[in-house]
Amino acid sequence: MTASDRSRSGTAPDRRRWDELLARLRPQLSAGAKLTGEESLATKTTMRVGGAARVYAEPASVADLQILLGEAKAHGVPVFMLGRGSNLIVPDEGVDGLVISLAQEAWAGFVPTGDGRVWAGAGLRLKNLCGLAAKAGLVGFEFLEGIPGNVGGALRMNAGAMGGWIFDVVEEVRLMTRDGEVRTLAKAAMHVDYRHCAELHDAVALGALLRPATQADAAAVKRQMDAYAQKRHESQPREASAGCIFKNPPGHSAGRLIDESGLKGERVGDAEVSRVHANFIVNRGRASGADVLELVRRVRARVKEAKGVDLEPEALLYGKSWHDVL
Ligand SMILES: Cc1cc2nc3c(=O)[nH]c(=O)nc-3n(C[C@H](O)[C@H](O)[C@H](O)COP(=O)(O)OP(=O)(O)OC[C@H]3O[C@@H](n4cnc5c(N)ncnc54)[C@H](O)[C@@H]3O)c2cc1C
Incomplete structure (x- = not known):
């Protein structure tokens, strides 16, 4: 076995550690959850480089996510959240830990609250958020058009473009702490900065309540998004x-x-x-x-x-x- 093979698949005791984690998790998770070992991350990231996650999971529910975080904490396993992988460079040796992705439909909600605000799940792609907002005539999300992440990754990175960033339209964020506790934080209680949100450094974003700037007709919102998309097309x-x-x-x-x-x-x-x-x-x-x-x-x-x-x-x-x- 070469040094690079060894770094890819891990030494025997390392491998055993990951196999044991898989074996402990499998019977606890719901039937809808995905759980794999040595899952390639290159295909899950926009840069398309790098190795595998030692353990990879797509929870199907809040309970699944609590089980994953609980096991990781109990056994000292590092946890890494994965959104659309659009801001990540994966090293060739992969990631020694548990990679969790909220890729399942259950996490991708878009729910207008009836008072002009909208709940967006962490797994909702920004592209879909923009499309659904445009259809509903909600103004204020257009600048997110073309950022290839999902809501969870965008909150963690405070993603922005065209002079705005996502926290401009956030009212509150629902998150899960590493202890499995679900909390809702008002924006005023959060520390956000250029491409950073301190509260999501460790916690998992589950979604956010967003307040659009105003209402307009769907065609006008779509026109603004198309203009931004065109600008991106020419400059990226x-x-x-x-x-x-x-x-x-x-x-x-x-x-x-x-x-x-x-x-x-x-x-x-x-x-x-x-x-x-x-x-x-x-x-x-x-x-x-x-x-x-x-x-x-x-x-x-x-x-x-x-x-x-x-x-x-x-x-x-x-x-x-x-x-x-x-
Ligand atoms: C072509 C291109 C154009 C881009 N343009 C822009 C731009 O204009 N503006 C901009 O800001 N960015 C831009 N980006 C970068 C990237 O799209 C954003 O940073 C985006 O917000 C990342 O979201 P993601 O879902 O891909 O997160 P990922 O890249 O998967 O993850 C980013 C970080 O968020 C964490 N994370 C993911 N999900 C969660 C969660 N649920 N809870 C807690 N943490 C989580 C990850 O652990 C990681 O630390 C661009 C990228 C590309 C490839």
Whole structure:
């Protein structure tokens, strides 16, 4: 067995640990839940690189989720939530832990409350949120059009575009703590910032009550969304990516700094700094996680050298800290 085989499948005692977790979980979860070992994450992320989750689960209910979190806590297993995987770089060795995705229909609710507000489940794709809101003539979600995540991932990242971010339209968030307790937090009690929501660092977002800005006719909302979609179409690459790789440093555009450092088209394997938007690293086909990480290092070093600015990653290194690899 080579070193890389070993890191992929784990050593025998590691493997036993994950098999035991699978065996303990299987009889406790409902029949509708999905539970697998060594589930590929490349196919579940937009960058399409990296290895597998040692244990992967799609709970079908709140009770399933409580069981998953409870077992993980009792046995010291790290838990990682997975949304649409659109802001993640998965390392080639995969993720040593339990990856939980709210991918089942039960988590994707869109329920107008009758007073102009709407409940959106964490598993609802932003694309569907925008489409359903447009149909209902709800104004205020248009800026989310084209962000390829779901509501849970968008809350955790405080996703934003076109001058707005999701917490602009959030009234309250329902979440589950790592102890399995379900709580509702008003926005005023939460700490949100650029691409960050402190309360969701550990907790699982179950959904949010959203307040649109106002009502309008469906055609007008759709027109605004189409205009944003067109803007995105012209300014972002179409290839596989994880969105913007770096945060904009205060007073700067990360994309411009990378472009002015001469890095458009820079390549490691099949990972390439996009020629369309320099803050995107695209997968030209067969990139590995290691290719992407090497390119991230190279871009940071060259921008530091040319511009004297330290770029901080915005995309997340799944299951790890950037400090471990940069
Ligand atoms: C082409 C492209 C364009 C993009 N454009 C934008 C943009 O304009 N603006 C922007 O902000 N982002 C953009 N992104 C990045 C990304 O789409 C957003 O950050 C999005 O909100 C991530 O959602 P996700 O469901 O994919 O989350 P994931 O990438 O799966 O996860 C992101 C983080 O959220 C956590 N998470 C996921 N679900 C939950 C949950 N239920 N509870 C708690 N934590 C959870 C994960 O553990 C992880 O830490 C873009 C990405 C791509 C590929």
